[in-house]
Amino acid sequence: xxxxxxxxxxxxxxxxxxxxxxxxxxxxxxxxxxxxxxxxxxxxxxxxxxxxxxxxxxxxxxxxxxxxxxxxxxxxxxxxxxxxxxxxxxxxxxxxxxxxxxxxxxxxxxxxxxxxxxxxxxxxxxxxxxxxxxxxxxxxxxxxxxxxxxxxxxxxxxxxxxxxxxxxxxxxxxxxxxxxxxxxxxxxxxxxxxxxxxxxxxxxxxxxxxxxxxxxxxxxxxxxxxxxxxxxxxxxxxxxxxxxxxxxxxxxxxxxxxxxxxxxxxxxxxxxxxxxxxxxxxxxx
Ligand code: HPA
Numbered sequence: 001x002x003x004x005x006x007x008x009x010x011x012x013x014x015x016x017x018x019x020x021x022x023x024x025x026x027x028x029x030x031x032x033x034x035x036x037x038x039x040x041x042x043x044x045x046x047x048x049x050x051x052x053x054x055x056x057x058x059x060x061x062x063x064x065x066x067x068x069x070x071x072x073x074x075x076x077x078x079x080x081x082x083x084x085x086x087x088x089x090x091x092x093x094x095x096x097x098x099x100x101x102x103x104x105x106x107x108x109x110x111x112x113x114x115x116x117x118x119x120x121x122x123x124x125x126x127x128x129x130x131x132x133x134x135x136x137x138x139x140x141x142x143x144x145x146x147x148x149x150x151x152x153x154x155x156x157x158x159x160x161x162x163x164x165x166x167x168x169x170x171x172x173x174x175x176x177x178x179x180x181x182x183x184x185x186x187x188x189x190x191x192x193x194x195x196x197x198x199x200x201x202x203x204x205x206x207x208x209x210x211x212x213x214x215x216x217x218x219x220x221x222x223x224x225x226x227x228x229x230x231x232x233x234x235x236x237x238x239x240x241x242x243x244x245x246x247x248x249x250x251x252x253x254x255x256x257x258x259x260x261x262x263x264x265x266x267x268x269x270x271x272x273x274x275x276x277x278x279x280x281x282x283x284x285x
Pocket of ligand 1: 121122123124200201217218219242243244245246253258
């Protein structure tokens with residue numbers, strides 16, 4: 001019987017598969033959540049790799065999550081900035097192992113990405129947040145209680161214990177704010193709480209999350225942040241507020257409405273990230 005491949009081997013095999021396809025080495029990686037897939041339209045010379053061609057990358061079954069990796073570049077201030085975008089992600093609630101969910105992120109970092117921009121659609125818990133608002137993540141609450149670093153330790157992937165004090169990179173956050181100011185886009189600073197899903201929260205849970213200090217709630221991102229920090233990359237988190245969280249208003253939540261709103265309001269986020277890329281590249285230089 002074949003022994004299952006280690007996480008390290010699966011990450012490296014994914015990295016090698018990508019390295020064979022393109023000589024470009026991306027410096028910034030993106031995970032594009034609901035509504036944000038259109039950011040790939042900003043890429044020049046795009047090279048598309050469907051997740052189906054990457055043996056170890058889990059695919060999402062959720063409508064609105066494309067499931068492709070796009071490599072390309074945008075103009076920077078001193079030459080092209082090579083980036084890689086994961087358009088669509090699989091989620092914990094689809095039954096995947098949490099470490100498996102981080103393979104694509106780790107492969108991009110192994111390929112050369114020094115920063116990961118992790119985006120998501122989220123419910124607004126802060127009473128001032130409205131659908132369409134944007135929030136840069138300053139910190140998170142991992143209420144999924146699953147950690148992608150748990151399990152046997154493999155030093156090749158990173159240290160056993162990692163610091164999370166500065167998980168969300170301050171200088172890069174400052175650059176994102178600078179980009180937002182330039183576009184006159186309102187950008188909140190806030191705390192993202194990750195819950196297991198897939199049911200949305202009850203109103204009582206939303207009150208609990210607010211008491212815990214959460215400003216927005218979603219079902220993704222935190223394990224990617226942990227893995228990216230573990231692998232040595234800097235992290236930026238951006239939440240697109242697609243709805244007010246349950247119970248803040250009387251309306252019921254439906255996935256169709258949440259994704260439709262995310263699609264409708266995603267243009268500003270896309271423009272913001274397009275402007276941010278050259279600025280982030282300068283920060284990383
Ligand atoms: N709750 C959890 N996840 C979400 C929400 C929400 O209200 N909106 C988008 N993702």
